Amino acid sequence: MKKLLWLDDIRNPFIYTWLYQYAPGFKGEVIWVKSYGEFIDWIQENGLPYMIAFDHDLGEDMSGFDCSKWLVDYCIDNNLDLPRWVVQSANPVGRDNINGLLNNFNKVRSSK
Numbered sequence: 001m002k003k004l005l006w007l008d009d010i011r012n013p014f015i016y017t018w019l020y021q022y023a024p025g026f027k028g029e030v031i032w033v034k035s036y037g038e039f040i041d042w043i044q045e046n047g048l049p050y051m052i053a054f055d056h057d058l059g060e061d062m063s064g065f066d067c068s069k070w071l072v073d074y075c076i077d078n079n080l081d082l083p084r085w086v087v088q089s090a091n092p093v094g095r096d097n098i099n100g101l102l103n104n105f106n107k108v109r110s111s112k
Helices: 018-022 036-046 064-077 092-110
Strands: 003-007 029-033 051-054 084-087
Touching: 003 036, 029 036, 036 064, 051 064, 064 092, 084 092
Parallel strands: 003 029, 003 051, 051 084
Antiparallel strands: none
16 A cells, blocks of 8 residues: 655644645555654654655654655665655645755766
8 A cells, every 4th residue: 555654743634624635535544744853753664655745844843844854765775666646735845846856866876
């Protein structure tokens, strides 16, 4: 079964239209993690999900951008492609930083 890892400290993916808005048509299990630590723990225990939905501002010392940097390192260390992703952050700079990092990783990986 496909899994979507929803990283957000506030937005509950099971209410309102968050999933419809950011992962339209997704069919599978949604796992909600609210912090950098929960994000890392889930991936280390379960492997990469099919898709990740990133928030940037997590209300703690670490951000969704920190999670995306950790994810890139994890993929490099394990010779893995990134899962699909979307960024649902209301922070436009944070959203651009996450997308930029992950897109650049994909460009470098596909050129090898």
